[in-house]
Amino acid sequence: xxxxxxxxxxxxxxxxxxxxxxxxxxxxxxxxxxxxxxxxxxxxxxxxxxxxxxxxxxxxxxxxxxxxxxxxxxxxxxxxxxxxxxxxxxxxxxxxxxxxxxxxxxxxxxxxxxxxxxxxxxxxxxxxxxxxxxxxxxxxxxxxxxxxxxxxxxxxxxxxxxxxxxxxxxxxxxxxxxxxxxxxxxxxxxxxxxxxxxxxxxxxxxxxxxxxxxxxxxxxxxxxxxxxxxxxxxxxxxxxxxxxxxxxxxxxxxxxxxxxxxxxxxxxxxxxxxxxxxxxxxxxxxxxxxxxxxxxxxxxxxxxxxxxxxxxxxxxxxxxxxxxxxxxxxxxxxxxxxxxxxxxxxxxxxxxxxxxxxxxxxxxxxxxxxxxxxxxxxxxxxxxxxxxxxxxxxxxxxxxxxxxx
Amino acid sequence: xxxxxxxxxxxxxxxxxxxxxxxxxxxxxxxxxxxxxxxxxxxxxxxxxxxxxxxxxxxxxxxxxxxxxxxxxxxxxxxxxxxxxxxxxxxxxxxxxxxxxxxxxxxxxxxxxxxxxxxxxxxxxxxxxxxxxxxxxxxxxxxxxxxxxxxxxxxxxxxxxxxxxxxxxxxxxxxxxxxxxxxxxxxxxxxxxxxxxxxxxxxxxxxxxxxxxxxxxxxxxxxxxxxxxxxxxxxxxxxxxxxxxxxxxxxxxxxxxxxxxxxxxxxxxxxxxxxxxxxxxxxxxxxxxxxxxxxxxxxxxxx
Numbered sequence: 001x002x003x004x005x006x007x008x009x010x011x012x013x014x015x016x017x018x019x020x021x022x023x024x025x026x027x028x029x030x031x032x033x034x035x036x037x038x039x040x041x042x043x044x045x046x047x048x049x050x051x052x053x054x055x056x057x058x059x060x061x062x063x064x065x066x067x068x069x070x071x072x073x074x075x076x077x078x079x080x081x082x083x084x085x086x087x088x089x090x091x092x093x094x095x096x097x098x099x100x101x102x103x104x105x106x107x108x109x110x111x112x113x114x115x116x117x118x119x120x121x122x123x124x125x126x127x128x129x130x131x132x133x134x135x136x137x138x139x140x141x142x143x144x145x146x147x148x149x150x151x152x153x154x155x156x157x158x159x160x161x162x163x164x165x166x167x168x169x170x171x172x173x174x175x176x177x178x179x180x181x182x183x184x185x186x187x188x189x190x191x192x193x194x195x196x197x198x199x200x201x202x203x204x205x206x207x208x209x210x211x212x213x214x215x216x217x218x219x220x221x222x223x224x225x226x227x228x229x230x231x232x233x234x235x236x237x238x239x240x241x242x243x244x245x246x247x248x249x250x251x252x253x254x255x256x257x258x259x260x261x262x263x264x265x266x267x268x269x270x271x272x273x274x275x276x277x278x279x280x281x282x283x284x285x286x287x288x289x290x291x292x293x294x295x296x297x298x299x300x301x302x303x304x305x306x307x308x309x310x311x312x313x314x315x316x317x318x319x320x321x322x323x324x325x326x327x328x329x330x331x332x333x334x335x336x337x338x339x340x341x342x343x344x345x346x347x348x349x350x351x352x353x354x355x356x357x358x359x360x361x362x363x364x365x366x367x368x369x370x371x372x373x374x375x376x377x378x379x380x381x382x383x384x385x386x387x388x389x390x391x392x393x394x395x396x397x398x399x400x401x402x403x404x405x
Numbered sequence: 406x407x408x409x410x411x412x413x414x415x416x417x418x419x420x421x422x423x424x425x426x427x428x429x430x431x432x433x434x435x436x437x438x439x440x441x442x443x444x445x446x447x448x449x450x451x452x453x454x455x456x457x458x459x460x461x462x463x464x465x466x467x468x469x470x471x472x473x474x475x476x477x478x479x480x481x482x483x484x485x486x487x488x489x490x491x492x493x494x495x496x497x498x499x500x501x502x503x504x505x506x507x508x509x510x511x512x513x514x515x516x517x518x519x520x521x522x523x524x525x526x527x528x529x530x531x532x533x534x535x536x537x538x539x540x541x542x543x544x545x546x547x548x549x550x551x552x553x554x555x556x557x558x559x560x561x562x563x564x565x566x567x568x569x570x571x572x573x574x575x576x577x578x579x580x581x582x583x584x585x586x587x588x589x590x591x592x593x594x595x596x597x598x599x600x601x602x603x604x605x606x607x608x609x610x611x612x613x614x615x616x617x618x619x620x621x622x623x624x625x626x627x628x629x630x631x632x633x634x635x636x637x638x639x640x641x642x643x644x645x646x647x648x649x650x651x652x653x654x655x656x657x658x659x660x661x662x663x664x665x666x667x668x669x670x671x672x673x674x675x676x677x678x679x680x681x682x683x684x685x686x687x688x689x690x691x692x693x694x695x696x697x698x699x700x701x702x703x704x705x706x707x708x
Binding site: 080081082101102103107108109111112113115116117118119128129132133176177180 | 601603604606607608609610611612613614617621622625626
C-alpha cells in the first residue's frame with residue numbers, strides 16, 4: 001500500500017493510511033466525523049449561528065438546509081476556517097480545529113461561485129492543492145488525470161476556466177477539492193448557478209462520486225428537493241438554530257416544528273389544542289370545531305401547553321365525494337372544492353373545509369378517479385398515522401422562503 | 406413561439422428607405438465630433454511633427470523646407486544617446502520606486518479600505534489637484550539645502566553640512582517618482598480591487614498560507630495592473646522635462662529637456678521633431694509589448 005498525500009502542515013498523529021487503489025479509483029479514504037459544540041457566531045450583535053450543536057457521522061452525506069440568512073453558510077465557513085466562532089468548539093475527527101487556519105484543516109470546499117483561479121488552466125486549478133502539499137510531479141499529473149476522469153472532464157487539462165460552462169466549472173471545483181483526498185468535503189450551494197435540468201443531473205453525479213470516494217460530505221443548500229434527494233441526513237436551520245434533524249423521510253413525514261413543516265414541502269396546518277390521550281392516540285380539538293386524532297408519538301413536547309398545530313401533507317389526503325364512508329383509523333373533514341388545478345402529474349385542490357380553514361390536497365394522476373370540480377362537496381380523509389403535530393410559532397413570526405444568500 | 410417582427414416598421418417606401426440610410430449612418434454621425442477632434446488636434450499635429458522631422462529649417466528665419474532628410478534621426482541619436490540613456494535610467498528607477506511605494510498603498514486600500522475606499526483614494530489624489538509645475542517647485546523647497554528636511558537633519562548633525570540633493574540625479578528621480586505616483590497606484594488598485602476574495606479563500610482552502618496565497622494568486626492576478634501602471638508611469642516620465650529643469654543639475658539632462666530646448670531655445674524644429682518621433686516609437690513599442698503579452702483587451706480595463 002502506498003501512502004498517499006500527507007499534508008506537510010498536518011499534525012503527525014493525523015497522518016493515516018490514505019491510499020489510492022491500483023484500479024485508479026480512490027478507495028479507503030479516511031473520512032472524519034464533525035462536531036459542533038455550543039457554537040455561536042455573532043455579527044454586529046446578531047447571532048448568525050446560535051448555540052449550534054451538531055454531529056455529522058463519518059462518511060455521511062449531510063445537508064444543512066434553510067432559507068437565506070439562517071446561518072447555514074456561516075456554519076460551513078466556520079468549519080472551513082473562514083470565520084472564527086464567537087463561542088464554542090468545532091471538532092473534526094475528534095481533533096479540535098476551532099482556531100486552525102483554513103490551510104491547516106483537512107477539509108476542502110466547493111464554493112458557491114466555484115471560485116476557480118482565473119489565471120490558471122483546468123490542470124493547474126485542480127493541481128493547486130497538491131502543489132502546496134509538495135507532491136511529486138508525476139504523482140500530481142496522475143491524480144489530476146484520475147480526478148478529471150471521475151468528474152467526467154477528461155482532456156480538459158489545458159482549458160482556461162473562462163472557457164468552461166457552469167456545469168463544467170462546477171465539476172472542476174469539485175475535482176479541485178476532492179483531488180486532495182480531504183476527510184471532509186464542504187459544499188456551499190454548489191448548484192445554485194445551474195439550470196434545473198443540469199442541477200438534477202449533477203445531483204445524481206455528486207451522490208455517485210460521494211459513494212465512490214466515501215468521504216463525509218457537508219452540503220449547504222436552500223433547495224429542499226436537492227437536500228432530500230442526496231442526503232443521508234439533513235438539518236433544517238432557521239435563525240441560527242436547528243429546527244429539525246434526521247433522515248429526509250423522518251424530517252419530512254414527522255416535522256417537529258411549524259417552520260420545518262412549512263419549509264420542507266407543503267403542509268396543511270390547523271390550530272387546535274390537546275383534549276385527551278387514550279392509549280396510543282391523542283385527540284386534538286380543532287379551533288374551528290371538530291377533532292383530529294394523532295398517534296401519541298407524533299406529539300412533541302409542548303412544555304405544559306396544550307396549544308398545538310395539527311399538520312398533514314397535501315399528498316397524504318384522499319379526496320372523496322361527500323357522503324363517502326370514512327375508513328376506520330382515518331381522520332376526516334368535510335368541505336367544498338374552491339379551486340381545482342390540473343398539473344399534469346396530478347390534481348391540486350384547494351378545499352374550503354367546514355372548519356373554516358382552507359386545506360390543500362394533492363391527488364396523483366393515476367387516471368381511475370373522477371376528479372372533483374370546483375364547487376363540489378367533498379370529504380377529505382387520511383390515515384391517523386400521517387398526521388403530525390407541531391408547537392405553534394408566535395403569530396408575529398413570518399416564515400420567508402426567499403432564495404439566495 | 407417567437408413572433409416574427411418585420412425588419413422595419415410598415416410604411417411607404419420612401420420613409421423606410423430614408424430610415425434605413427439613417428440607421429446605417431448613425432454610428433458615423435455619432436462619432437463625428439470625437440473623430441474631428443482627434444483628427445484636428447491629434448492626427449494633424451502628429452503628421453506635421455513627423456514631416457517636420459524630415460525638413461530642414463533655416464535657423465535665422467525658422468522657415469522649413471521638406472528635404473526628406475532621414476539622416477536627421479541617426480544624427481540626433483548619435484548626438485543625444487547619452488540623454489536617452491539618462492532618461493531611460495531615471496524613468497526606470499522612478500517607476501520601480503513608484504511600484505514599490507504604491508503597491509502596499511493600493512493593496513491596503515483594496516483589501517482593508519472597507520467602506521472608506523473612495524475616501525482613501527481621494528486622499529491619495531489630493532496633492533495632484535495642484536498644478537504639476539507648482540508641485541515640483543514645492544518639492545524643490547522640500548529638498549532645498551537648508552530646507553525642512555535637510556536643514557533639520559543637518560541641524561542635529563545627522564548629515565554633513567555640505568550635503569545636498571538638489572541638482573543631483575536623486576532629486577530628479579525623487580521628483581519624477583512623486584509626480585507620477587497616482588498613475589502607478591490607481592491601476593494597481595483597480596487590479597487588486599478586482600480580485601475575487603472567494604478565489605483567495607479557495608487558495609487558503611487548498612493549503613495556501615497567506616504568503617503563498619499572495620505569491621500564487623494575488624501577484625499573478627495583479628500583473629496586468631502592474632504593466633498598466635508601468636506604461637502610465639514610465640512613458641510620460643521618459644519624456645518629462647519639468648522635473649529635470651527644476652530639480653536637476655546640468656550633468657543629468659533628460660531627453661525631454663533637450664527637445665524643449667530645441668523647440669524653444671535653439672529653434673531646431675527638425676531636431677526636436679525627430680527626437681519626439683523617436684520617443685513616440687519607444688512608447689508604441691511598450692504598448693505593443695503589453696498587448697502581445699497580456700492581450701489588448703486588458704488595456705481598456707486598466708488604463
